[in-house]
Amino acid sequence: MQNFVFQCATKIIFGRNTENQIGNEVKNYSRKVLLHYGAGSIKRSGLYDKVIKSLQEADIEIFELGGVLANPRLSMVREGISQCHENGIDFILAVGGGSVIDSAKAIAVGVPYDGDVWDFFIRKSTPVRALPLGVILTIPATGSEASKSAVITNEDGWYKRSIGYDLLRPAFAIMNPEFSVTLPPYQTAVGAVDIMSHVMERYFTNVTNVELTDRLCEATLKTVLRNTPLVMQDPEDYNARAEIMWAGTIAHNDLLSTGRIGDFGSHKIEHELSGIYDVAHGVGLAVIFPAWMKYIYKNNVDRFVQFAVRVFDLEIDFEASENTALEGINKLEEFFKSLDLPTHLSELHITDERFEEMASKCTEKGPVGFFTKLYKEDVLNILELAR
């Protein structure tokens, strides 16, 4: 086990009707908030009205910035920063899924900074302060509600880049699984893939003696594997929705990173994919992760056997345990397919035309991944396997 520092101070307020507490929570921090949201589904669901009512009852002045897109854009982040500067706003409230939260995080860290916020994403500067940030989560997927990371796409070159600092963790996250029951099957499915990928990026490590976190990872994966089909079948299954929503937070708040080093090579490759083709992050992961596994499993067959046995309850083939490893990878791919997701680029009508460009951009700062270091050639091979 490796030395580690872990602190996730985000206050989780979980369950039915918790959104009505938003005014009371916000007023612990500010009387002037930027309400940040997406395309408007929160208006259709009635959540928007509830939030406005609760904030008004708490005498909080509301400024709005809606319209965040999936794969949130740098231009809107800059717009939010300007709005905060112009109006003296000192609290950001993100209502939505991971894109909205990530955009809010970038605004929160950009407001107290003199330079351009993209500096942080290209490692030109390190943030030392951020505005406090609150979240009302509607889509379980990215874990951004309690994570330290944010991913933003710069339209100038379609660079999708991430930052990770403890000061980006939201002060609180209100999580009512009822708001996820209206998610269409497709979004439910890509959310599940995203959650599982966050766990698997941590699970596949070369650090030894990480038993507790291994088992916590397996617990989280099994929970998502069992509950996702339940909500695909019955979208209004509150309890299954709740399991998935809470699993999404645990998957990415870094508890599962304690004492170990994750890989995140697949995430890096996927960012190039969704940066260029604007596919949903979870779809990209459903394509890239199995390909990555097939490419690298031989570097640590035993870990893949453990994955197959403990996560998918497979029996070990004691004569050729490599078969068990492969069967585990297969099971994962089958699971993604059972959610009606593509697991190959061809299903997304993506050809090898820009493989070279993606592999170059992905590795321009050096190899990616820790479980296996991936150079440009490796990324090309993985994209080829994903074709």
Add this chain to the structure above:
Amino acid sequence: MQNFVFQCATKIIFGRNTENQIGNEVKNYSRKVLLHYGAGSIKRSGLYDKVIKSLQEADIEIFELGGVLANPRLSMVREGISQCHENGIDFILAVGGGSVIDSAKAIAVGVPYDGDVWDFFIRKSTPVRALPLGVILTIPATGSEASKSAVITNEDGWYKRSIGYDLLRPAFAIMNPEFSVTLPPYQTAVGAVDIMSHVMERYFTNVTNVELTDRLCEATLKTVLRNTPLVMQDPEDYNARAEIMWAGTIAHNDLLSTGRIGDFGSHKIEHELSGIYDVAHGVGLAVIFPAWMKYIYKNNVDRFVQFAVRVFDLEIDFEASENTALEGINKLEEFFKSLDLPTHLSELHITDERFEEMASKCTEKGPVGFFTKLYKEDVLNILELAR
């Protein structure tokens, strides 16, 4: 799943040599600390000298209060509070195990309070403030390093009572498993029982649809079950010590309570036992927990079958699943015995002489436990089973 609020903001600094960071951590809070510790093992291990050096290098003025006993006493808590008042101390640093940390928590919450600190323990008053508190943990067991609870014994009547408030959570906890390698087998064993009990108190619930936390509980229990024999065999096994130490924190920081209601009846009964006979908490639990299980398992056989199957990898007896439930309880008791711990009161030379008194005190505020509500008669029956 039930609605819940969860926030554990304690910063965990885990691993080798982390104690040398103490000065830097403390100075984020104060320049004047009360250094609180136990009987002096920290002096023998060299930890005391390291702490003093690091604090001095950070220009921190040190006041000392050593000599905390197992089952920490109210009189010393009052002494600590006076010392803080007299010297304007505004930070408590606990160096030791659960007793030291609990004593420090009681001091931290007593200093800013006008009345007597015992008021909180008899629910006469509710704390609204506490001094910040830092921890250097040497004994994995109580989970107090990140928990919201503290247990103190009032020598006037030998009442052992607990409080639980988020404001009691330490600001940070430095955890170096190396300091646990010198623990004698007995203390290692009672620590493991304490950790497992914290998980099991949460595991046995009547709240349904708590799959993720069930699985996280099972993950934590399995880790302790596998690693405790390793350290009993080789006390210097750093990695196994590290697994146990981190498991001890996870077991009691309330992550495993999210969405569910724990039982804690066994803990309440044990507090009467150790309050009167001053046995180690873990020893008392090794005696009470199996007796409690045998007394109540019929109220929810399936949950005990799940425990047997998922924690002890037992096969279900499909013709009589109750047998599987009993086999699981048996396995737990055997495990405690394998650690050379007593599992019956007779082994502690405790007779039924004061059963009546313990059962009365335990239930004087009403029945205890949630999985099964226990009245005085039930407590007497459990003590009888434990005889």
